[in-house]
Amino acid sequence: MTDNQETQPDVSQFCPKGDVLVIGEQILGDLQPVTLELLGAGRILADKMGQPLKCLIMGHNLGDIPQRLIEYGADEVFVADSPELHVYRTLPYRRVVCDFLDSLSAPPHTCLLGSTTTGRDLAPRIAAHFETGLTADCTELDIGPYEHKSKVDPTKIGLYPNCLYAIRPSFGESLKARILGPWKNPQMATTRPGVMVPNKQDPNRQGKITPIPVNLKQEDFRLIVADTVREISKGVKLTEADVIVAGGFGLGGPEGFDLLRELAAQFENSAVAASRKVVDLGWIPYQHQVGQTGKTVRPKLYIAAGISGAIQHRVGMSKSGIIIAINKDPDSPIFKFAHHGIVGDCNQVISEMIKQLKAVKSGKGVEAVVGSH
């Protein structure tokens, strides 16, 4: 045994401590909340290692954004400013990030992005370029030790003291998987908007703002963005709604969403959402999907109709204020974490709920529509 330990290879070269880097995100000058959340999570990781938290932001005429990033926890903000970076495009942004990482004397220990349409477009390109590990859609991040025992590659056997723990729910199972890649820095991960908690803004917080060069190449312009349209007026954004009415397979068909829309219309600042299964079936577009592969939401009220409540859905909505679940199967997992459960046909229950709410609104009160038995 002692022999074995003496011959154990030194793995300390694999993942030395280092900076934590957040790659920030803005859309047309609008700093995305996920960036502040990543600064919150990144700050904890950096402090655990006693290392600085840095942030890279790309765009054009970014105004007070770099300063705000400092106030939310960054020690140093690198700013890539160019008219060519005004709107997000894969190849120019990829070029800036790769050049920046190449220019550093040592790669960051950890590199974090949001799992947004931008982060999920950019992060895999960076990871593939540097041939480093990337874990998508994490719900928890941590730094900790890991003992690698697998004999597939004997040079990797050993104790790694500071690994990024990238934790995410695993497929179809009530399990969380801890995914590690300590053999190469940066260890990369994306987190879903709404999951991590930002720090309070501190206007007195000091930090350094460092401009970085932007050297794009001809081949980076093979794709151009003709237009970027934000449909703010088109209803309430799911992540900002106070009330969400969500539907699943138990609705029985796409027409079930008409009923949910009618129910949602009874509430102030409300939106309609869906489980993945019905999005996959094409009952409602992807933008409405809540859960591991959709959006993470925390409204004051979440009504789940015909949703079984698999872990993938739960991680996207379990922090909601009041959860009312409607399902005809009393053993449905959603009743394990909802606050109120109604066992019954969800179309009938929703119809009744609409009827009663309309009665409340018209001043008749619920008693008028529900006779006493």
Added chain:
Amino acid sequence: MSSGLNIFVLVKQVPDQGSKAGINPDGTIDRAKAKRMLNPFDRFALQAALHAKKNYGGKVSAISMGPPPAVEILLECLEHGVDDAYLLSDRRLAASDTLATAFALFKTVAHVGKPDLVFCGLQTTDGDTAQVGPQLAERMGLPQITYCEDFSIEGNKVHGRRIIEGGYQKVVSEMPLLITVANSYHPLEYKSFRGAWRVQRLARNEEELKKYIHTVDLDLVGADPERTGLKGSPTIVAATEKVGEIGGNCRMHEGQSIDHLVKDVVKETNLAQFMTV
């Protein structure tokens, strides 16, 4: 382009989450026993590839990586109208993460030919990462349109519309190009009787089938096995833990008539507080 577009569509066979087959009591999945299906997201990619062929001319090749049963989804692709298919199947690919998978697929794509367009599903239902498409584009040195929900082609340019948070982008890209297709794209059309009939006949004749579905391995596509499988994967699943039951104090309303159940909940949660005035 006189000879038409060379179109590739990447597809994956995944366990059917809707089926209880192969789900162990502890919540893990026995993939050998689980029901298998074409990754639902890939149906949109397949439709996009078939659209491109129908509207602009060319040939569609389906490419997959997986164990031998994955041939089932390639047959399905043939039934829908793809021209030929390639399955990369090799034991050494086991435990590949997204980086190792993208590398193996990159070598397979290069073996099959030079595509003008590569279509992928947005993500798979078993991995949920949405990483393999962009990682493949990086390996191939291609521009990409992810979350693409519509596209048209003019000359050598693809005009695409991609989803962004709270809106969309209109983009124009040169080919060759990789596109990951969002599920707000057109759903997959039903297979034609003719297509299904032709493939069913084909499936009975192994020699004939081999002309349409080519099974390849790492050696044939020239992929270094050290860069695939567990060895080629920079990430590993170090531990899994059961997610503890949360809450557990759900107030259940059942057994009464629906109007009373609803009335109780409306009252107890004071739903009126959330209503429009």
